[in-house]
Amino acid sequence: DIQMTQSPSSLSASVGDRVTITCQASQDISNYLNWYQQKPGKAPKLLIYDASNLETGVPSRFSGSGSGTDFTFTISSLQPEDIATYYCQQYDNLPNTFGGGTKVEIK
Amino acid sequence: EVQLVESGGGLVQPGGSLRLSCAASGFTVSSNYMSWVRQAPGKGLEWVSVIYSGGSTYYADSVKGRFTISRHNSKNTLYLQMNSLRAEDTAVYYCARGAYGSGIFQHWGQGTLVTVSS
Numbered sequence: 500d501i502q503m504t505q506s507p508s509s510l511s512a513s514v515g516d517r518v519t520i521t522c523q524a525s526q527d528i529s530n531y532l533n534w535y536q537q538k539p540g541k542a543p544k545l546l547i548y549d550a551s552n553l554e555t556g557v558p559s560r561f562s563g564s565g566s567g568t569d570f571t572f573t574i575s576s577l578q579p580e581d582i583a584t585y586y587c588q589q590y591d592n593l594p595n596t597f598g599g600g601t602k603v604e605i606k
Numbered sequence: 607e608v609q610l611v612e613s614g615g616g617l618v619q620p621g622g623s624l625r626l627s628c629a630a631s632g633f634t635v636s637s638n639y640m641s642w643v644r645q646a647p648g649k650g651l652e653w654v655s656v657i658y659s660g661g662s663t664y665y666a667d668s669v670k671g672r673f674t675i676s677r678h679n680s681k682n683t684l685y686l687q688m689n690s691l692r693a694e695d696t697a698v699y700y701c702a703r704g705a706y707g708s709g710i711f712q713h714w715g716q717g718t719l720v721t722v723s724s
Contacts (some may be wrong), residue, residue, distance in 0.1 A: 500667075531708075531709075533709075533710055533711070535651075535711070537651075542700055542714035542715065542716055542717055543643075543651065543700075543711070543714055544714075545705075545710065545711060545712050548705070548710045548712075549710070554712070586650065586651055588651070588709070588711070590704075590708055590709025590710065593656065593664050594653045594664075594666050594667075595641070595653040595656075595709040596653065597650055597651040597652070597653065598650075599650050600650045600651075
């Protein structure tokens with residue numbers, strides 16, 4: 500199975516800050532990497548697919564980059580409504596594995 | 607509009623069985639990549655199973671031999687039959703639709719809670 504290592508596991512930032520989350524795959528997954536946002540008590544929401552493609556309707560302050568084994572997710576200017584846990588997920592191989600999650604809080 | 611509505615969760619004793627349903631609208635289940643993903647209380651997301659449009663099925667090692675994914679075409683519904691349940695199967699179970707016939711989980715249900723406890 501492909502292991503997805505996400506860091507940090509949590510972070511605290513101020514409104515307007517740039518926030519970066521990294522995800523490392525245990526083997527080359529090309530660009531088969533997605534990012535999800537999950538708010539408490541809610542289902543995950545797709546934000547970025549294929550490493551860098553913004554899902555329709557998602558604000559442009561969210562972005563993703565990377566390929567192979569190393570990926571980055573960025574919120575360019577953190578907003579109060581961005582408080583959530585973010586997950587990366589690979590779909591190059593089954594089982595589709597998720598990172599451990601990054602909980603984002605407001606400082 | 608795409609909608610997924612799960613049902614069937616509840617409290618079950620260890621060793622028991624439960625069948626989850628995921629009623630879909632706005633698209634055809636049998637033509638899509640459909641998965642179950644679960645989340646134990648306070649934990650991260652874990653992929654459980656997939657059924658491809660062609661009917662092939664795959665399972666996480668943790669549920670292989672105990673869980674069965676299936677679909678009912680005329681009801682446009684996805685199922686997860688769960689047997690020999692264990693305490694570690696306690697989780698919210700989500701059904702999800704994969705975009706472009708792949709593991710890009712574009713649409714999710716609201717989830718249904720399964721609690722395995724005596």
